[in-house]
Amino acid sequence: MDLKEDWLDSVHIHKLKKNRVELVRDLLPDPVCDYLLAEYVISQEEYEQILYCNQTTAGRNRKLLDILATKGPNGFNEFRTALLADFKWLVDALDSTPPPPSKPLPVESQTKSTITPQTSDVTDEDIDVVVQSLLTSGSLMSWKFVARKLGFKEDKLNEIEYRSPRDIRAQIYEMLFYWRLENTYRARHGVLCDVLVAEGRIATAEMLRRNHMKKEVKLEAS
Template identity: 30%
Template sequence: MDQKHKVLLTKLRLELCAEALADGLVPQYLFQELIITSDQLEQICTQTTSQRRTMKLLDILQTRGPNAFKVFLESLSEFPWVRERIEGLCKENLDQFTTRSLELPEMLRHSCPTDKQLNILAGKLGSEWEHILIHLGLDHNQLYRCKSQYPYSVHSQAFEGFIKWKQQMGSKATMQSLWEALNQTGADPSVMQYIMQ
């Protein structure tokens, strides 16, 4: 999936969760069109609430191939107002989501992010949190422990990973290294805005 589409779905995450997309035919259509696997369909369907099912669907969708976004839009036949909203945002200037010329202020570069700031950042990320933390120096075993500890919450998994990174790196766990990891892993660096406020 294109980065701009990932950013758009992340931006609309709460709005999409409120629509209970995963309770309709959307996951079945994505499975039929080979966008998601049977295991992924099961992961979606076994979530305990409508919102969690939709969150799991969105997390999985962002990890799928280049056709995932197009097929996702096709799958929204039961939700024409959602499809129109997404297509409308695509037709508007999508560059506003992807070409922000953000710079990290000098005074923040060597500061260590607080737990509160990391919690906010974790809440803005989807499944890309794993790539970011690998870039920051965590290994796959540490990521596995984060996922095992919080199997139903991507937010909690990401937050736990950031805490482990901060504990492991100490004073080297800086805003600058976080900024670089976001840029180099293809995550939208504008999420840093939320923790710079």
Template identity: 25%
Template sequence: MIMDPLHKEILRKHRLNLSNQILIDDTIVQFLYQENILTDSQVEEIQAQQSNKKKTFRLLDILPTRGPRAFDTFLKSLEEEFTWVKDKLLQDLEQQNVLAQSPTNDKLNIPEATLQAVPSDRHFSQLASQLGAEWESLLLDLGLSAGELYRCRADHPLNMHGQVLAGLVRWRQTQGRRATVHRLIQSLQASDIHPSTLNEVFQ
């Protein structure tokens, strides 16, 4: 059995924040091992990483492969020392459940043909102008790796618009015809960016 796709999405969306906010060395990893979420070899693999950030990234890579109990057990592991992190994840999960129950297109005035189209550079530039710090969460949800995000930042230092635009173009290059406006909307929702942002871009 696999992890609930919504739980997987929450972990992916909060990947960067989690790597900065939690320390996984002792309580978290040992609790997950105790609850049979992690195996001996997985614990060793996580602990072998050189920094807490890398250990957290490795844990977040492993968790979605550990079945339907993994997400809830991970939340329990946060109860003692990282309650505020757990509360944030639960709050986001509740918001995503509400979004999932309301049709996306009801909030949008974008024609179906446009939703299925691949965005142009002009569209990407307009969208990049409207995004703030949440752009990294958006691009991670679209499937870019942490390494690709790093290259976007390195290639365009002190220029957030350039960083976002480079990431969106990279997503279109890797996904081809699957890089649709509709797919963008799904990731905007997953990143807490209201999809109506796209109304202005695609009018």
């Protein structure tokens, strides 16, 4: 599993964990398992483990969630679809759960020789700043304008939307993480700032530049 897939997996596992109490309490496992079996998300053996090896509804739900956590983003999306008809409040709870906090970069990856305001790598902190900026904009689709200027095609944007329906925050995070991972030599701080300026997000670009300048000064002083 590559870094992008690992991050996507962590987002969906995080949502299942954060909402586990409500899912165990409110879910009726039989129709959900019927749907997941029909869509080949779970096997016949897993279906029987969930429904026939647990005496209580809560026990069945716990087993279902434990198995679902191994099925990746596609399994999670099918689970979400299975809930739409009869458990809309659980779908809303899953959709409104923010992704897990991004991990800080390891200290050894921050070297004096590579950090300059224009050519330094895009950090997780930069991504957090951009995500917050795009979420507070007037249009929830404004992240797509940024994505297109970063080189994304429409089919990739549609794929991102499909994986995290109605979760704009997760969509923006995936877009930026994917851009950074797939553009090793182009995913630089200066490129991201130029795109933000072109989209009228001058204050956000200046914030990123100031943050990188501060890091450069600290590294030179150390």
